[in-house]
Amino acid sequence: VPEQALTLTVVGSAPAWSRRPGHPSSCYLVELGDDAIVLDLGQGSLGALHAYREPSTIRAIAISHLHPDHHVDLVAFRHLLRYGYPEPRTVELHPPGELRARYDAFLGEPDFLELMPGPDLAPDTRHLGALRLQISAVTHAANSHAFRVSETGDSRAGLVYSGDCGRASDLLTLLRPGDTLLCEAYWGVHTPVPEAEHLTAADAAGVARDGRAARLVLTHVGEHHDPETARSQAAEIFSGPVLLAEPGLRLTVA
Numbered sequence: 001v002p003e004q005a006l007t008l009t010v011v012g013s014a015p016a017w018s019r020r021p022g023h024p025s026s027c028y029l030v031e032l033g034d035d036a037i038v039l040d041l042g043q044g045s046l047g048a049l050h051a052y053r054e055p056s057t058i059r060a061i062a063i064s065h066l067h068p069d070h071h072v073d074l075v076a077f078r079h080l081l082r083y084g085y086p087e088p089r090t091v092e093l094h095p096p097g098e099l100r101a102r103y104d105a106f107l108g109e110p111d112f113l114e115l116m117p118g119p120d121l122a123p124d125t126r127h128l129g130a131l132r133l134q135i136s137a138v139t140h141a142a143n144s145h146a147f148r149v150s151e152t153g154d155s156r157a158g159l160v161y162s163g164d165c166g167r168a169s170d171l172l173t174l175l176r177p178g179d180t181l182l183c184e185a186y187w188g189v190h191t192p193v194p195e196a197e198h199l200t201a202a203d204a205a206g207v208a209r210d211g212r213a214a215r216l217v218l219t220h221v222g223e224h225h226d227p228e229t230a231r232s233q234a235a236e237i238f239s240g241p242v243l244l245a246e247p248g249l250r251l252t253v254a
């Protein structure tokens with residue numbers, strides 16, 4: 001019996017805003033057979049997700065942190081679940097602490113995300129069908145996390161997603177040799193503003209090298225920070241393949 005592939009599809013990779021039509025913010029679909037997890041659900045991503053998978057068939061959504069470009073399409077997703085089918089549907093949600101309360105305040109409706117039940121994030125490991133989700137805290141805003149998704153049996157490589165992260169070494173907690181590292185590089189080749197807590201392309205490449213990743217995918221690069229130059233610089237530091245996350249990019253992780 002052939003093993004099923006663990007795949008990553010980039011639904012959206014823009015940071016807080018984009019001027020590019022058809023460029024949603026952070027959203028990554030990870031699939032293994034019938035099981036799927038979505039990591040983040042930034043602006044514009046729910047509509048784009050339909051190109052790859054019927055959203056109510058997703059086993060769980062995990063949200064890396066509280067910044068809206070990583071989750072604001074939860075409003076649209078909740079409406080889809082409530083009104084978009086003959087009967088309301090549910091999808092499991094693993095949100096950072098405080099997120100549910102923020103939606104209740106924003107929408108003026110108690111338990112607005114009730115069709116998306118699930119536990120708040122914590123630094124632990126969760127089994128979601130055939131997929132395993134490992135969660136680790138990272139330096140960024142309050143309640144910020146990185147994720148590793150792998151097959152539950154864990155004999156094969158996985159995907160590590162940085163979320164937003166201001167200290168690259170935080171990712172070494174999750175990263176294993178042979179993994180695909182999907183890493184933010186907001187600053188590209190520019191000098192960081194330290195209090196913004198984002199990485200450069202060189203930071204991302206350094207952690208891919210140190211953690212012996214099989215492949216580095218740069219994402220969340222500011223459009224004014226020249227993603228292609230960022231990719232080139234990362235390739236000088238990390239000897240494996242370096243790709244830019246673009247909507248529609250699909251990779252086999254393992």
Ligand SMILES: [Zn+2]
Binds near residue numbers: 067141
């Ligand atoms: Zn952020």
